[in-house]
Amino acid sequence: MPELNDNFFGKVYEVVRQIPYGKVTTYGAIAKVLGTVRSARMVGWAMNASHNLEDVPAHRVVNKKGLLTGKHHFDGTNLMQQLLESEGIEVKENQIVDFQKHFWTPEMKL
Numbered sequence: 001m002p003e004l005n006d007n008f009f010g011k012v013y014e015v016v017r018q019i020p021y022g023k024v025t026t027y028g029a030i031a032k033v034l035g036t037v038r039s040a041r042m043v044g045w046a047m048n049a050s051h052n053l054e055d056v057p058a059h060r061v062v063n064k065k066g067l068l069t070g071k072h073h074f075d076g077t078n079l080m081q082q083l084l085e086s087e088g089i090e091v092k093e094n095q096i097v098d099f100q101k102h103f104w105t106p107e108m109k110l
Helices: 008-016 027-033 040-048 079-086
Strands: none
Touching (some): 008 027, 008 040, 027 040
16 A cells, blocks of 8 residues: 555654654644644544554554553554653553653644
8 A cells, every 4th residue: 555645644654753752742733733633533543554664653642641542553462662661751551651741742844
């Protein structure tokens, strides 16, 4: 399946690729920067479909409270958490401890 810059999933992946190491963003923040504020769920669908794209750091996308809601889409029991912790992000009880410290606001650099 080719990834086109003009399709929604492709645009989501371009934003996600910009998330810095040690930072996270939310489905809603990605939707907002793409000009589709009410499409956070579609961003989630895009993230679910990204598991074969090694250059898309899907583990850096969480819900608006910092919860690892997409963790069941990763191989292994705690892979999403392990990937975040390897970047210095502390996670306890399925939630990022210092969400404000690690939150990154996406910008349009497409």
